[in-house]
Amino acid sequence: MNAEVHVLDYEPHMVAPSHYYRTRLRPGGHSARHVRRIVRAYVTAWGMAPLTEIAELGVTELLANVVKHVPDGTCTVILRRRAHGLRVEVHDSDPALPRPGDPEGLAEQGRGLALLDALTDAWDAERTGPATKMVWFELVSRTPAGGP
Template sequence: MTLAVTPHALRHIRRIVRTHLRRWGMPELSDAAELAVTEVLANVIRHAADGLCALRVLRQDGGIRVEVSDGSLALPVPRRAGELDEDGRGLALLGAITHAWAAEPAADGTGKTVWFELKAGG
């Protein structure tokens, strides 16, 4: 689905993700999935000039994969946030709560996709 992401929209997107997980019998992934989706979409709000992205929530054997594609060519780079920094912890958090994540440039050079995976029961 293509979304115009705003801070207000995040609440609705989290509810959609939670609903999918409940229907797929993986409600235990909801907290981590909602937090990870929020972090990835916050980067869309901050770095994609038009605030548009495509969101895909994919059911996998024993878990999920979430993909967020936007028009920004800049790949996210993890950084070490200072003690008093107000931001810069999102990718570290993403790494801590997901089983895997990465960012890849679009094959056609029009943007990038950031994805993460969560596994049920582990």
């Protein structure tokens, strides 16, 4: 296990082996690389390899927000194979919904949600409890994956 990633638990087959992956972790500075490998493996196995790069980029942006904004630094990442493509969810314990930034010039921050908006087919954030939220995005596959 990478010293930067603290996997708290995972359930790769909670719904169905071919449609779902879940892990709870405490991401660190370099943990996005670990999660990108997981995303790549599942998306490729699900026959949606053309979605891999965008899915990896999207999950990287969401994990960066967890590292920066979530007080306890933990989150749950869920990958869901759908008939039309892929849904990626990141659940955390910060109830504040993310707001798109308004970066100026060469600012290094504030572009993540704008990037999600530009690259994904849909995304949103919603409260899942009094002190929790979920940020998700979906990618539509141009070739059917045959999922639910």
